[in-house]
Amino acid sequence: MLREPDAIGTLVLAGYQLSLVLFTLGTVLAAAGLEAPIHSDHALWTAALNLLLLCVAIRLAERTARRLRSRRDGS
CATH class of the missing domain: 1.20.5 (Single alpha-helices involved in coiled-coils or other helix-helix interfaces)
Incomplete structure (x- = not known):
């Protein structure tokens, strides 16, 4: 399935970036006193x-x- 090291690296980097975005979004929502949409x-x-x-x-x-x-x- 995932045999290419570059593909695995891309998935890992995407996961890091999305985690950072979610962490930041969670911090902003918490500071604003809002809840997550789901x-x-x-x-x-x-x-x-x-x-x-x-x-x-x-x-x-x-x-x-x-x-x-x-x-x-x-x-």
């Missing part, structure tokens, strides 16, 4: 679902930025 009885499910939402948001932001750049470069 709650569950199990902490791992909560973390996984919040991470999924974050990844979707990052992906949408990346696609939006790509479209804006291509429009700017095309005109």
Whole structure:
């Protein structure tokens, strides 16, 4: 399945980055007195679902930025 060292390294680095983003987001939400968008009885499910939402948001932001750049470069 994962035989390429570069692929494993990429997954590990992505995990580090997403952990840092989630830690920062959790700190900001706690300081603002807000709750996470998803709650569950199990902490791992909560973390996984919040991470999924974050990844979707990052992906949408990346696609939006790509479209804006291509429009700017095309005109």
